[in-house]
Amino acid sequence: MRKAFDPFLPVLGVIGLIALWYLAVWIRIVDPVLLPSPTDTFQAMYKGLAGGRLGFDFVKTVERTILATVIAAAIAIPLGVFLGASERLYRSVEFVVDFFRSTPASAMFPLFLVLFGVGNETKISVAAFGAALVILFNVAYGVMNARKTRLLAAKVMGASRLQVLTGVVLLESMPQTFIGLRNGVSLALVIIVVAEMFIGSTDGLGHRVFEAQQLFNMPDMYAAIFAAGALGYGLNLLFLVVERHFVHWSGK
């Protein structure tokens, strides 16, 4: 009986949060202008997503985030395999990678603005830059940490260096690559949303949040925030599902 209820445990937190929210609105602990009721917020969200501006902005942000991640992966995965294949090579660039990985990507906006102007390219390229470093670092470590016994096993059966690389090393690094992709897409979303707020944007979830705040339209603002949250959660979940399918052996 207790066990049967377990899958519904996560719902408890959601119900609890909404109940607290209703309570806060009801006892007017916060100015009602600043904190609209859950009902108003979800209505705004429904209207916005069903054919309203919010839906359009949502799609824009999804497009940018996916594009940035795809570009990042296309550059970082081959480069990570190349660098990781030789530990000494990776050690020689490790400091540079770690340095820029630790640099807040938002600090790079001015530089990219100079390079690409105030268009879509800047947002996507900054996000791709941030995501690429995260993916690169994970892929390189995945390759470097490939189980030595497994490489030896392939070698002892007569596999050439190329066959070991494509048939063993690449697959060995897959679990770590997916960790990089998941972190990369999350970071790309963060950067895209920030960029949409401040870099001459006319659309995107960041723009929606910012504009609603400027107009003091709080239900719309909360709706956009929740939409961004749902997007982040959804992207993470998507990569997890893809990972479970393609990297079924991960952690086993």
Added chain:
Amino acid sequence: MADGAVLTRIETGGVPGSAPPATASHVTVRGLTKRFGTASIYERFDLDIPRGMLVSVFGPNGCGKSTLINIIAGLIPPDAGEILFDGKPLHEIKFGYVFQNYREALFPWLRSVDNIEYPLKLLKIPKAQRRARVEQLVNHLGVKIDIKRYPYEMSGGQQQLISIMRALVVEPEILFLDEPFSALDYEMTLFMREQLQRIFMETGTTTVLVSHDLEEAVYLADRILLLSRGPAQIADYVRFDTARPRTDTTLSDNAFIATKAHCLEVFQREVRKG
């Protein structure tokens, strides 16, 4: 005394009369030298491995048991010396190698059947033929496990059995096993000994088994190679001729007990030297 209880020091090339049919040397190791840093593991080491026999390698910790088969199987390059298989170098023969750590030696992204096929794929054998070869091997060995499953869905013993089949599928001239059962629990180890004995009886492949368990080393072997501490020398090369299949009762045979006691004596003498 039971037949085959005679303990004979096998001189290279010399074959005593009462033994099974005369066996030519299959593998010849001459002048093998290997150093790790300043430690000398092998110094002008000579060894002959007779054809169609199961040779167990046993010796004190760190004497280089695994190093020996790793060098013979080409996993570690020797500093000097020559290793020939019927006069041919390693790259001209087919051989199989089974690692102690089956979990890391198998490919978890492949189903067990594809793991077994992998070396055939490297030999560019077409899919249909590969399937047929694996099926033939499964039937030949009487293996009763579902090879469509992934290795991580199997028990440790089953995974090691898959490893052994992967080594056997190329019909190797020689099979190397590096402490293949030491990661398994006792029950599974006993089961796997029987599997290995059956495989050996079925295929008659020259087999070199590194073991850290003297009982296992003697029980499975035709010859027990006892090594001394580094630089390793042949402390003794003991024969154990009890007919196969050997069973639980073999373990209480006089021949078995006498051979094991002799090996233990040599082993302890070598341990004390170090």
